[in-house]
Amino acid sequence: xxxxxxxxxxxxxxxxxxxxxxxxxxxxxxxxxxxxxxxxxxxxxxxxxxxxxxxxxxxxxxxxxxxxxxxxxxxxxxxxxxxxxxxxxxxxxxxxxxxxxxxxxxxxxxxxxxxxxxxxxxxxxxxxxxxxxxxxxxxxxxxxxxxxxxxxxxxxxxxxxxxxxxxxxxxxxxxxxxxxxxxxxxxxxxxxxxxxxxxxxxxxxxxxxxxxxxxxxxxxxxxxxxxxxxxxxxxxxxxxxxxxxxxxxxxxxxxxxxxxxxxxxxxxx
Ligand code: 2HA
Ligand code: ZN
Numbered sequence: 001x002x003x004x005x006x007x008x009x010x011x012x013x014x015x016x017x018x019x020x021x022x023x024x025x026x027x028x029x030x031x032x033x034x035x036x037x038x039x040x041x042x043x044x045x046x047x048x049x050x051x052x053x054x055x056x057x058x059x060x061x062x063x064x065x066x067x068x069x070x071x072x073x074x075x076x077x078x079x080x081x082x083x084x085x086x087x088x089x090x091x092x093x094x095x096x097x098x099x100x101x102x103x104x105x106x107x108x109x110x111x112x113x114x115x116x117x118x119x120x121x122x123x124x125x126x127x128x129x130x131x132x133x134x135x136x137x138x139x140x141x142x143x144x145x146x147x148x149x150x151x152x153x154x155x156x157x158x159x160x161x162x163x164x165x166x167x168x169x170x171x172x173x174x175x176x177x178x179x180x181x182x183x184x185x186x187x188x189x190x191x192x193x194x195x196x197x198x199x200x201x202x203x204x205x206x207x208x209x210x211x212x213x214x215x216x217x218x219x220x221x222x223x224x225x226x227x228x229x230x231x232x233x234x235x236x237x238x239x240x241x242x243x244x245x246x247x248x249x250x251x252x253x254x255x256x257x258x259x260x261x262x263x264x265x266x267x268x269x
Contacts, residue, residue: 003091004050004110011045015075015090021227022077023087025143028234031083036143036215037117038086040223041127042096043072055098055107063121063193065104066128072099074106074127076116083143099124122196126219129200137219141226144215147237148230152212158184163210167236169252172261174236178229179267183209190214208233 005012018038025031050073074097077086081093095114097106106124108114117123123140130137157163164181168174183206188195190211199217202209208218208229216233220226243250253261261267 001111004096005091007049008045008047011042011050011075011096014040014042014045015094018075018094018223019087019090021141021223022083022090024227024231025141026082026084026087028143028145028231030143030145030230030234032144034080034082036083036141037077037119037123038094038142038223039074039076039117039120039123039127039140041072041130041138042075046073050096050109053109055109057108057113057115059100059105059107060115061105062124064125065102066099066124067103068128068131069099069124070101070103072127072131073097073109074099074116074124076120076123078114079116079118081114118191121191121193122199122217125193125196125200126203129203130219136221138221139223139226140217140219141223141230142211142215142217143230145230145234145237147234147241148210148216149213150241151237152184152210158186158212160184166240166252167233169258170236170239170250171232172253172257174232175258175261175267176265177232178208179265179269180205180207181269182206182233185209185211187212187214 018040025036075094076097077094086093091111095108096110097116098109099106119142126140151157151163183202185198185202188198199209210216216230218226218230240250
């Protein structure tokens, strides 16, 4: 059978965009071994051929029922697969899944039976939340940026919005392009529903959240925007750490400069 990369060009464009971002995550040094995961809601690209396809896996239980996911399809990075491999060969390292009609499990439909990411329950819970509130968000990116994770090892940075304000004040772009700031989620077991639920709660207020001592989770309309928000936050963290390495505390933009930026760019916070 032909790859879906050959049979559905709209879907192929989305998958190659995911592959491009997977390559960036590896190049940034944020994706050691199988670290990180990406899921994208690709339902709008699904054609009659894909809709009528037989599953190539058993039904796999999500562990909870997600009613808004009825009739939806996702491209998911495979569990234990490497971002650097996904970048070159997305359909060997990820797969297309369909949510079953009872909304409590999924099945793989193409290209190969590559089992999705260990964080699928938290990712699907987020997608369910987006559809439930009629949001256009379709992409969830989780990765392990060294600088941002290091900062979560200091209790002062775990206070609500302490890290947001610090990172915003390092360079104007970060506030402009990550305008809802950075939420903080106290440490939870990776892949757990506790982590999923804590993340959902923070998404009311933030598009990017830190999982303490683990990584970052970013959500957006598409995978490139989700990546860009992590990239600007990491840039700010680098500026902060570079100043500290030179032996001084960076002054940061003043409150007045921050307010001026907020007004000029019509920012939400
Ligand atoms: O997929 O990063 O959090 C590997 C991970 C789990
Ligand atoms: Zn992780």
